Amino acid sequence: xxxxxxxxxxxxxxxxxxxxxxxxxxxxxxxxxxxxxxxxxxxxxxxxxxxxxxxxxxxxxxxxxxxxxxxxxxxxxxxxxxxxxxxxxxxxxxxxxxxxxxxxxxxxxxxxxxxxxxxxxxxxxxxxxxxxxxxxxxxxxxxxxxxxxxxxxxxxxxxxxxxxxxxxxxxxxxxxxxxxxxxxxxxxxxxxxxxxxxxxxxxxxxxxxxxxxxxxxxxxxxxxxxxxxxxxxxxxxxxxxxxxxxxxxxxxxxxxxxxxxxxxxxxxxxxxxxxxxxxxxxxxxxxxxxxxxxxxxxxxxxxxxxxxxxxxxxxxxxxxxxxxxxxxxxxxxxxxxxxxxxxxxxxxxxxxxxxxxxxxxxxxxxxxxxxxxxxxxxxxxxxxxxxxxxxxxxxxxxxxxxxxxxxxxxxxxxxxxxxxxxxxxxxxxxxxxxxxxxxxxxxxxxxxxxxxxxxxxxxxxxxxxxxxxxxxxxxxxxxxxxxxxxx
DNA sequence: TTGAATGAAAT
DNA sequence: ATTTCATTCAA
Numbered sequence: 001x002x003x004x005x006x007x008x009x010x011x012x013x014x015x016x017x018x019x020x021x022x023x024x025x026x027x028x029x030x031x032x033x034x035x036x037x038x039x040x041x042x043x044x045x046x047x048x049x050x051x052x053x054x055x056x057x058x059x060x061x062x063x064x065x066x067x068x069x070x071x072x073x074x075x076x077x078x079x080x081x082x083x084x085x086x087x088x089x090x091x092x093x094x095x096x097x098x099x100x101x102x103x104x105x106x107x108x109x110x111x112x113x114x115x116x117x118x119x120x121x122x123x124x125x126x127x128x129x130x131x132x133x134x135x136x137x138x139x140x141x142x143x144x145x146x147x148x149x150x151x152x153x154x155x156x157x158x159x160x161x162x163x164x165x166x167x168x169x170x171x172x173x174x175x176x177x178x179x180x181x182x183x184x185x186x187x188x189x190x191x192x193x194x195x196x197x198x199x200x201x202x203x204x205x206x207x208x209x210x211x212x213x214x215x216x217x218x219x220x221x222x223x224x225x226x227x228x229x230x231x232x233x234x235x236x237x238x239x240x241x242x243x244x245x246x247x248x249x250x251x252x253x254x255x256x257x258x259x260x261x262x263x264x265x266x267x268x269x270x271x272x273x274x275x276x277x278x279x280x281x282x283x284x285x286x287x288x289x290x291x292x293x294x295x296x297x298x299x300x301x302x303x304x305x306x307x308x309x310x311x312x313x314x315x316x317x318x319x320x321x322x323x324x325x326x327x328x329x330x331x332x333x334x335x336x337x338x339x340x341x342x343x344x345x346x347x348x349x350x351x352x353x354x355x356x357x358x359x360x361x362x363x364x365x366x367x368x369x370x371x372x373x374x375x376x377x378x379x380x381x382x383x384x385x386x387x388x389x390x391x392x393x394x395x396x397x398x399x400x401x402x403x404x405x406x407x408x409x410x411x412x413x414x415x416x417x418x419x420x421x422x423x424x425x426x427x428x429x430x431x432x433x434x435x436x437x438x439x440x441x442x443x444x445x446x447x448x449x450x451x452x453x454x455x456x457x458x459x460x461x462x463x464x465x466x467x468x469x470x471x472x473x474x475x476x477x478x479x480x481x482x483x484x485x486x487x
Numbered sequence: 488t489t490g491a492a493t494g495a496a497a498t
Numbered sequence: 499a500t501t502t503c504a505t506t507c508a509a
Binding site for chain 2: 499500501502503504505506507508509
Binding site: 047048049050051052053055056072073075076077078079080081083084098102113114115116118 | 488489490491492493494
């Protein structure tokens with residue numbers, strides 16, 4: 001395999017995560033890393049971790065420690081193995097955490113929509129009978145060197161039902177666009193500069209409507225949240241550039257993130273501020289301990305009411321669908337109104353366009369309120385656990401070894417916190433400490449301080465990051481961020 | 488490495 | 499219009 005392209009993540013050698021987190025200073029002291037991490041170099045928020053990622057994050061260091069000779073990739077296999085052999089009940093814990101994390105993320109960035117880097121190289125599926133005719137053309141794609149891959153078992157389980165839609169609305173207006181991750185950019189707000197760009201509707205991009213389940217659309221991350229530069233310009237400047245190569249493995253001590261702009265003027269150099277290395281936050285703190293012990297059940301309570309509904313009225317959403325041509329950037333055109341049929345129900349939030357109604361309008365502001373159901377019922381991390389799959393070496397997931405985690409329970413901190421962001425109170429906790437509401441983080445998971453692991457103190461998953469948006473006065477995260485000095 | 492989400496192809 | 503696949507990207 002070898003893909004050259006260098007995908008950011010694949011880079012085994014310099015795992016991004018690896019070192020980052022270790023930094024003692026960061027952890028203990030002040031500033032720290034926790035905060036930074038939330039954003040990508042280009043200012044867009046990082047995607048929330050899924051269940052496995054949360055699991056891996058916690059477990060990897062241990063496994064790694066025990067098998068020092070192993071490479072990251074090997075460790076991953078072990079982790080994978082553990083994951084697969086883990087009982088559902090045990091996984092549930094992570095699933096729940098992931099879910100909360102996701103909800104929190106969504107609340108925080110209601111309009112965010114993930115956009116993968118456009119990949120021009122994709123191969124067309126289904127060559128088979130099809131003939132090669134096309135082959136000729138293949139030149140463009142040519143890249144693919146190794147088609148094989150087979151992998152990805154389709155997941156027999158039904159676990160997920162995804163429906164997806166297609167879409168793409170953004171056409172590339174610029175030659176480059178295609179390479180960039182974010183759709184257009186340029187214009188509309190381009191200069192938004194700060195602040196509230198989307199106070200009002202935002203929908204400009206509406207792009208998303210898609211009638212599908214996919215979540216909402218959001219223009220592109222950049223704008224709303226990011227403050228200063230238009231993505232495009234960034235790209236031009238090349239700081240990061242998506243993909244492919246950049247590896248700034250950490251490095252940089254950490255520049256003073258000055259910009260942020262929101263409030264005051266700051267800003268100064270656009271570049272310096274946000275992007276930057278990310279360090280990883282530590283795991284979310286785990287508060288709930290004892291709670292429901294029973295492992296399995298129990299956690300289901302989530303009612304996800306949250307989502308705010310919104311949907312009900314969607315006007316018309318349109319576009320998105322037609323990809324091809326389109327062109328229009330603006331997007332909002334109307335087009336047909338088919339709202340989507342009731343056929344499928346929107347998964348969660350789905351409000352492409354601004355839903356408008358008050359609440360969300362201010363995106364950020366509302367966030368807090370939106371708090372989805374705080375479920376928090378962290379089950380014991382690994383309760384029973386299965387046998388150790390791979391015997392070699394260490395303890396299986398369940399075993400006690402997890403330093404950070406108490407298997408049993410113990411944590412006392414208030415589990416009950418509320419919504420992810422909850423901390424609404426001004427008392428901003430410095431980057432999410434575990435105890436209080438973490439900025440965004442879920443409360444669970446982290447090493448309970450009791451154990452006092454090295455860094456145990458903070459954790460929080462700090463997703464919050466506040467992006468700089470200047471927006472509201474109220475943003476919770478804004479506070480912590482401030483405190484943190486990030487800005 | 489798993490899994491969520493996307494974007495485009497296939498149906 | 500919906501489903502499926504390939505790809506990205508989270509750590």
